[in-house]
Amino acid sequence: MDVLDAWVTPPKISSPEQELRGRPLELKSYVIENNSNLGQFFSWEGMTGEVRDTGIDTLKILVLLRYKSDLAKGPDRVEFYLDKSDERFWLLHTNFDAELTAKAVEAFVGSGKYAFDNAWFSTNMLDKLSTMPGNKRGGYRIGYFDPFHVRDSNELVQENELVIESKGGFSKRLYGIAENDSELRRALGYDWLTISRGNVQRGVLEELSHDGRFILRRGRSVGDHMILVNQAKDNYIERVNEVEEKRLDAYKENGSAVMRGTPFEFEFSRNIDDWQPFLARLFDAKDPFRLWGIKSKMGEGYYRVLAMDMHTGHPLDIEVTKHMFRVYLPKQSCGNVIMRLFVNLQRNFDATITCPQLSAN
DSSP: OHHHHHHHSOOOOSSTTOOOOOOOOOOEEEEEEEOSOOOSEEEETTEEEEEEEEEETTEEEEEEEEOOSOGGGOOEEEEEEEEOSSSSEEEEEEOSOHHHHHHHHHHHHTOSSSOEEEOOOOHHHHHHHHTSTTEEEEEEEEEEEOTTSOOOTTOSSOSSEEEEEEOSTTHHHHHHHHHTSTTGGGGOOEEEEEEEEEOSSSEEEEEEETTSEEEEEEEOOHHHHHHHHHHHHHHHHHHHHHHHHTSBEEEEETTEEEEEOOOEEEEOSSOOOOHHHHHHHHTBSOTTTOEEEEEEEEETTEEEEEEEETTTOOEEEEEEESSEEEEEOBTTSOTHHHHHHHHHHHHHTOTTOBOTTSSOO
16 A cells, blocks of 8 residues: 555655655556466467465565567566455556556456456446445546447548547536437446546546546545545446346256246347457457357347356357347356347447346446
């Protein structure tokens, strides 16, 4: 905590002649979902890493080296404090350059060798965090891009794209006006939301992204930063546990086979109009959905997909109609896939998506 505090405290001027060159680099924290056994040394294509001891079992130093195509320039190096107090949901803290950090975390989480994933916060979950005791909602960014839309290469301005970045006291009012438009409402999924705690003298203004990244944009209270990070982490763990309690499980009771669990139904206000690009993009094994699947047409406007989560390699069974997804999650599968699918469909297809089986859509 002393180190984190030093990161967000501007250096003191020791003499009148000393020039103060701005505040230190911003404190950044990440929530990472872990299903791996990461050793002290590790590597995969384009990256190597090391986990160093600090003398505290649950606190490590994580060093990542990301190699660039130009080997003469050497690797990009980023260091994190790794908080493993929860073995499954890790926290990473750093004040390294934002661009280097973002690329390093993306490569670390996206490794096919280790089963890591982002934490996925829906627009409603971020809104809920902003109303928790001590928190206050600030601005937001919406970056709606429809990867399922057939694009016209001759058009300079593409349809089905929207970027809004709004800050200040009127930002919530602007969002409310946009919500009143039935078409526009479907594009209003957050990239990030800013939340403040405290005041100018002792507080923070934080940027929370949909994929579990926190950036301390203003303020010096590391305590408030950690309160907000842990509020989000605890809320996310609760959501994933709820998902996994609903996974399908077959067992015997009094000599009879019994099925326990329930499917997850994602309901849209927007219809799927062009099946080929929609199914091809959703199950191409790439970010952000990280799903691969074998698709079968069961009827007009009705498909079944035997899918695999590229995060862990676990299976899931999906039914798709023009206005709904139904996802059957087997007992051994990771519940994080439901959160990832929901949030990225919300941001890239229909922000009005709902799922009755998730208590906080």
